Amino acid sequence: MLNIDPTTTLAWTKLQEHFEKIKEVEMSQLFSEETERFNDFSIHWEDFLVDFSKNRITKETQQLLLDLAEECGLEEAIKSYFGGESINRTENRPVLHTALRAKNSDSVLVDGENIIPEIFEVKAKMQAFSDAIISGSTKGYSGLAFTDVVNIGIGGSDLGPAMVTEALKFYKNHLNVHYISNVDGDHVHETLKPLNPETTLFVIASKTFTTQETLSNAITSRKWFLETASQEDVQKHFVAVSSNVQKVEDFGISKDNIFPMWEWVGGRFSLWSAVGLSVSLAVGFQKFNELLEGANKMDLHFKTEPFIKNIPVQLALLSVWYNNFFKAESEAVIPYSQYLQKLPSYLQQAIMESNGKSIDRNGNPVSYETGNIIWGEPGTNSQHAFFQLIHQGTKLIPADFIGFKKSLFEDKDHHDKLMANYFAQTEALLKGKSEDAVKKELTTQGLKSEEIEKLIPFKVFEGNKPTTSLLIDELTPESLGKLIAMYEHKIFVQGVIWNIFSYDQWGVELGKQLASKILTEIETSKVSSHDDSTKELLNFYLKQ
C-alpha cells in the first residue's frame, strides 16, 4: 500500500479550490439545473438502490474525489486487502474477514497456505453444533433440551452477533439468545436471574481469552451454573470461540468445545467467523450462511465494480468530502427498521475503533481530520429525539437513511407510514422551508402580520443538509450481509485515503492497564499516587 499524505496530492489541492467555489451551492438549485442528477448520483445494484444525489456534490466533485482515490493507490490497496498481504502492519497481520465468506472453490493464501478448507471445516462444525442444539438432539446435563443461549463477549465478540441476532429476529427459532458484555455485575446477574441452568448453553466468545470483562462474566456464570450442576456438566453447557486454546482449556473447556478463530480476523470484523455461533443458534446455520453469501456478493461488487459505480467507494469518498473539506465531525446512521436498532452502536465500534487514529502509516502525526463520529437511532423514533438538531442546529451532519421496500410482517398501513417519514425527512433536509413558505403557512393559520414577523426566523429551515438514501428490497440475512460488508469496505477506503492503519486498536490499551492497577488499589484499599481528581474520587468510593 502507498503511504501518501492525502493533503500532498494534486487532487486534494484541487478539491480545496473546488470546495471554496461550491461550499454555498444549494442542492435544490443543482436539482433544478441537472435533469440527470438522480441517475448520475445513484447506484442500483441487485436489491440495493443507493441514492447519493442529495449530497453537496457536482460531477466535478465526484471526479476530483475519484482522482484522490487514484492518487492514494486505492486500486492496489484493494488487491493487497483481498490478497492477504499484512496490511495490519503494526500487528504484522493480514486482514481477511472477507475470506470467511469466500466460496469453497476460492483460494486465499496465508503464509503460502490456502485458508479456505480450514474455514469450511469450522463452518461444518458450527452447522453440526447448531443443528444438534436447535433440534434438541444434544441435551443439557439433566436430559432436557436447551432453551436459552448466553453469549458472553465484549466489543467485536458481542456487538456484531448481538446486532445481527436482533436484526434477524423475524427469522429466529425457539432458542432465546441473550448477550452479556459489561463487567457490570448487574448485567450478568440480571441476565441469569430468569434462566434455568439445566437448559442454558453458554458461548464464551473472546479472540484473546484474556479480556477482563468476558472472563469475569464467564467465571460468574460458571459459578451460577455450578450451584446446581456438577463440574463434569460444564463440558455440556460451556463452549468457547477463541484463538487462544490454552487459555480456554485453563478455564475448563475441553478442546472439542472450542470453535477456533484466527489472527487474521480482527475482533470488530469477526461476526462472520465462529463468533457468529450465537447467530447460527438463533436463526439456524442456513440463515447464517445466507448472511455470509450476502457479504460475499458485496465483496465481489467492491472488488470488481469501477469506482464510479462502486457503492463502498462512493460512500467513503463522500465521507472524506464532508469530514475533510466541510469539516463535518459526525455522521448519523438512521435505519427505518426497528430490527436494525443495534446497527449504529455496532458501526460505532467498526468505524471509530478502526479509523480513530492520528498517526499516519509513516508514523507521523496527521495534519488533517481522520475518523468521524458515528451515531444514530432508528427512524421514526429519532425524528422525535435529535432530528431538531440536524434540521436547525449549527452543525452539518451527513446522514445515511436506510429503508426497506417491504416490511417483514407485511403490514402495509404501518410500512407506508414509516416509509413516508423516511422519504419526507430527506426531502425536508434537502429543501428546508423558506421565509415565504413560513409566511404563507402562518397567514393561512390566521396569525397577525406582527406575530408572523416575530416567528419567521424560528420557523425557517435552511435546508441543504446532505443525506444518502439506501433503499433495499427487504431485510433478509442476505441483504443484511451486504449492508454490513458495505460499511466494512467503506471503512477500508477511508483508511487508505487518510493513510492510517485501520486494523489495530492500540488506543484502548491504556485504560485497560490503568484499570487493572486501580483494581489492585481498590482491593487492598491502598490508593497510590494519582492526579488529585482521581485520588479523591477513589478515596470517596472506598469510604462507602
Ligand code: F6P
Ligand atoms: O476493545 C478492544 C478489543 O480488543 C476489541 O477490538 C475486541 O473486539 C474486544 O476488545 C474484545 O476482545 P476479545 O475478543 O479478545 O475478548
